Amino acid sequence: MKKKTLGLVLAASSAIAMCFGGTTVFAEEGKDVSELVIGELHYSVVEDGGWAQAMHEGVLKACENLGIDTSTNLLTMEEISEEDPALIESAVEELVDNGADIIIGCSTGYASILSELQEEFPEVVFAQQNNDVYDNLVEFQIRGYEGMFQAGYLCALMNEGSNELGFEASMDEGSVRTAINAFALGAKYANPDATVQVVWADSWYDLDIESNNAKTLIDSGVKYMGMEASSPAVPQTCEENGAFCVGYNINMQESAPKAVMTSFVWNWAPIFEDIFQKTADGSIDISANYYEGGECSQLAEFNADLVPEDVQAKVVEVKDKIASGEINIYGGEIKDDKGNVLVAEGETMSDEDILAQDFFVENVKGGK
Amino acid sequence: MRKLRLEKKSTSSGLSILLNSLLFVALALVFCGFIIGAVGFNPLEVYGKMFSKAFLSSRGIRKAIESGLPLMLCGLGVSVAFRMNLNNIGAEGQYAVGAIFGAAFALYGPKLPGILGILALAVCCFTGGALWALLSAAPKAFWDVDESITTLMLNYIALILLSYLCLGPWKAKGQNVGQTEKIAENLALPEISGLKISTAFPVVIVIALLLFGFYKYTASGYQINVIGKSLTAAKYAGINIKKNIILVLALSGGLAGLAGFVQYAGITGRVQENMPNNAGYTGIVIAYLSRFNPLVVIIVSILFAGLQNSSATVQVMGVPAQIATMMQGAIMIIVIAGDFFQRYKIVSDKKGGRAS
Structure with a gap:
């Protein structure tokens, strides 16, 4: 009996000690x-x-x-x-x-x-x-798709008189599909008939292929394109051939000031x-x-020489509408490129599906 | 007038090779020391820290062995071919195909009990690498197509195939990374208890010992050496060249394929998009620096891996990451240049000496 009490006391005191010990350590850890x-x-x-x-x-x-x-x-x-x-x-x-x-x-x-x-x-x-x-x-x-939606919207607004937009993509992978699809959805928001022709580099980084792909798009009549590529090859090729693009990852305006309208920038x-x-x-x-x-998912400052102020204002308006929830990028109805309904009217895609992106939206051409 | 000329050395002892290598490694370190000094650091301090972290701590050694495992097998594979004067530049691709075959077995193969599963996995990886090498071996044997070109080109195909599978049909669910699901518990190579070193290490040592014995004590091993030294002599002696090309390249590729096995089953537990990560190319350098001696390959691989891992150590000191990479490059080039002096000696002819 006595032993048991002693044991209880010991247990209780060690528990108290642990609590105190715990708090002291905590105070030390909570550093400036x-x-x-x-x-x-x-x-x-x-x-x-x-x-x-x-x-x-x-x-x-x-x-x-x-x-x-x-x-x-x-x-x-x-x-x-x-x-x-x-x-x-x-x-x-x-x-x-x-x-x-x-x-x-x-x-x-x-x-x-x-x-x-x-x-x-x-x-x-x-x-x-x-x-x-x-x-x-x-x-x-x-949520890279928010910025990419704005990029697609901007390109479609600029692309007056044509429905054809281009996109230079790296590898066929979830995050890349996110970029392509969001770009296409944004373009569609500006112009319901807009289509996005994708060309693939099948490489995360390859100056030559990215440049050739951009050239292919330009030769087929595309004047405005988006990109999910890490090098400045696409902007530079656009500049050499009188086409325009939205840069990616960082502000790419410096590498091609006559072609980069703005850039999709990760703001971590x-x-x-x-x-x-x-x-x-x-x-x-x-x-x-x-x-x-x-x-976090934003466009860099606009290149004022290339993007008229009224267009800038419209893109900013779209950005605000995304923030306020008025534009629901993955809200229905969304169809895939084979015509199947991905998201029904009135519904929204789950984050899980948005991240997986095992589809291409309706107006993407050249998806895999 | 004094004249300098080169004369081929007849023989060189193991000791002189070792001393030569050490001398030129030291020269390489002096060379890099100047560059480290130029970016504003004390080279002795940097070397001291690199060395103590990478080779004087049990953790450092353990990690050098772990990183060194695929290098060892690529180095062993390349050595086999190089001994016969076959330039197998394709260890990178053979490694990749080895890993692909391994993953295919893990995904679709029958569930075998106990060690049988691991053995079957190893056989698959070996077969993958060997088959890939045979794609170069057959044209070489029958039509004398240059194997350095074909093995090199097949690397690109293998790597793209690997990347396609890892990003596509074999990709682990719910992740945006090009890698397969974790390998089943019963297929993973365990660690040696207490040492935290993969059991792959003793296996690789056994392979190296077997190769050593093969070169030294078997007729086939001898034939390879003869073909490597002189093709004409080998033909004259009636050695079947075609058969040897096929066998040696298959063995070479199979060993590189086993690099995929140790990495997959022993280290990463997953097959990854860019799995070989240049080990196949580093293996060429390791083979060369080791003079194609299988036991030396093990040691050189561990040293190389330690050097690679020490790039983390130098970076926290503020030294740019590229310094470690540059050191590897400098050591390779300078030691290989030093090899020249191993094979040749400079003789100076005195005035009136014999005409050259």
Whole structure:
């Protein structure tokens, strides 16, 4: 009997101790956000003029807004191949050894390995560009279709007297289809008869093929095109041949000022800001999933020499309508390119289906 | 007047080869040291940190072995062919097709109990690589089509095929990544308990030992060496060249295909869009640096992998990532250049010496 009581007392006191211990640790962890050490993993160099650069700029901007000194507290790992688990592991260990509180996987390919490493380093927050697959990673993704819808809308408005638009696409994959379909839906919103001819590079990055594809579109009479490609080859080819396009990933106006009307730009900063802030005050939920549109999925400033002010105003109006919900991009009725109804009138596609994108919408030509 | 000329060395001992290699690696490090200095870092500090992280910690060694596994098999595969003077540049593609065959077995093959499943998976990967190499071997054997071109070109086809399958029909559900679903538990190679090293490592060592024995003690191994040294002599000796081309390239491709096996079953657990990741090409360099000696291939592969992994270490010091890549390149070129001095010596003829 006595023994039992003693045991209970011990258990109770250890429970109390644990509570106190817990709170103390918590107080220590809730550090000022400016002291946060951030590690980022990139598959290429950050100045790639595309995806990695957009992501890196987002990190920099978020750091700047939160007063994080990037010269000391941002550790950037470049050229960490997504296919080399040992290298990814080495990079993560180095980052942890150097005090990283949060590690960002800037490309989807890191997800499965980071999820395994999270178990090894539970004190570190792993944030990963991905869509809600893992329970122990903060995953983030941008509703790229919102910005792409505006891009398609702009091209169709500019393309007076013709219904034919073009699109230069990289690989046949979900995120790329998202871009194509949103572009086509936006074009249709401006002109119900607009069609989008897609040409495929079948490569994530290939200057020659992208350039040839743009030329093919131009030769077939296309004057305005969208793109989901990482190099400035399409804008430059457009410029040489008197055609126009909407750049992709980052603001591409500099590479072809006479052809780039605006660019679809990934704006990751708001997402990172939120993740950093919550990591600092200890309120982060490591299974969180961000799927953000609005200011994250935006067009860069318009090229005033190419886009008249009234057109600019119309595109901004569409942007506001998307934000307010007046335009429901994936609201019915939407048909696929074989005429099947994807979304019935009055219904909206689920995020899951939007992410999977195993279809092409009605007015896409040359889908796979 | 003094005249310098080159003279072919008759023999070179293992020790002199080792010393030669070490000397030229040191030269490469000195060369890179200048560049590291030029970007504003102390080369000794950078090297010290790279070396201690990559090779003096158990974690570092474990990861060097892990990254080194596919390099070892590609290096072994390439060596077999190079010994016979067959330029198999296609380890990259053979690796990819090995992985494709492996994934096909994992997806559609029968469920075999215990170790049988793993063995069947390995056989599939080997067969995939071997068949891909045969596409180059047959034209070479029968019509003397240059195998360096065909093996190289087939790489592109294999990689596109791999990428198509990983992004298309075999893609894991719910992900936007070009990779297959995780391999079934019973097909995955376990880790050696306590060491956290994949059991693939001892398997690769056994393969290297077998190859070593094959070259040294079997008639076929001897024939390969003879063909490599002199085709005319081999023909004169009545060695069947056609048969050897086919067999050797198939073996070479099969070994590269096994790289797909160890990576798939032992490391990633998934077949990925860009799986070979240049291991097939690095394997060529490793084979060359190892003088096609299978046991040396293992060591050189681990050293190379450690160097690759240390790129993370130098980056946190602020050194650009490209420095590690550049070091690999510099070491390759300088050591291969050094090989020249291994094979030739510079002789100076004194005035009035014998005419050259």
